[in-house]
Amino acid sequence: MIPVPAFLSNPERFMAFSRWAAPLFGGIAVLLGLAGLWYGFTAPEDYQHGDTVRIMFIHVPAAWMSMFVYVCLAVASFLSLVFRHALADCAARAAVPIGAAFTGLALVTGSLWGEPMWGTWWVWDARLTSVLVLFLVYLALLALRASLDDELKAARACAILALVGAVNLPIIHWSVNWWNTLHQGASVFTKSGPAMTSDYLIPLLLLSLAYMAAFGSLWLVSIRGEVWRRRADAAAQRLARA
């Protein structure tokens, strides 16, 4: 059996861990976010993009997080499907709205950058289209969960859909290499190092870490809410049977 971290295998331990970890991650997110915004708005204008370069400091982290959250969702879905672990299903369910929000932000802020720089709000480019598909998968997961009353059936169906949807992740990542796209290729994690100066790299990385910490905090709080919801439902069912 795959070893699962102790706090993930026991709801009581998870609740004890998340009680202090969620506010800690939230505090880290605020501090990193403020530092990132400071560096972002003290950075010089880009010689080609002008002030629109500042959109990149919030667009790129949102795009990275849209995929990272999906990886977390896929892992939780796998654990839920294979080991029938209730807490893994709570984690998968809690990740979906957060992932949808990050993906929506990536699409909208990208569009707001594209209009002044590309001259269009949208193109059916491989990267943009594959991220739109990711957004639709998140929405489909929300709709599927809402449409099924049986918790076990909903968990199983959503886990299968989430794992099928994971096929889209490598497509998003390599879309800029596999097809001729208007969207630029990787400019941070490349073999030759970041293709930007520290003026832009520092705020980008600070805000990326802030987004990551914010996700950690929001995810933990949402999972806690989901654990409480299930306990309240279980108690209500026991009362109804009594």
Place this chain on the structure above:
Amino acid sequence: MLDLDASPYGFFVWTSYGLTALVFAGLVWSSLAHARHWRKRAEQSDDTPK
């Protein structure tokens, strides 16, 4: 020094930051409200979580 004058792209820059702030505020509010609501409901039941 802080450069808050994003002209001529102010609309695009500030709309992006404004929407991002709104979405984060919504996420924080909804996750806290959901957790508080169900915590209260769970605590009212016999199966109070630790």
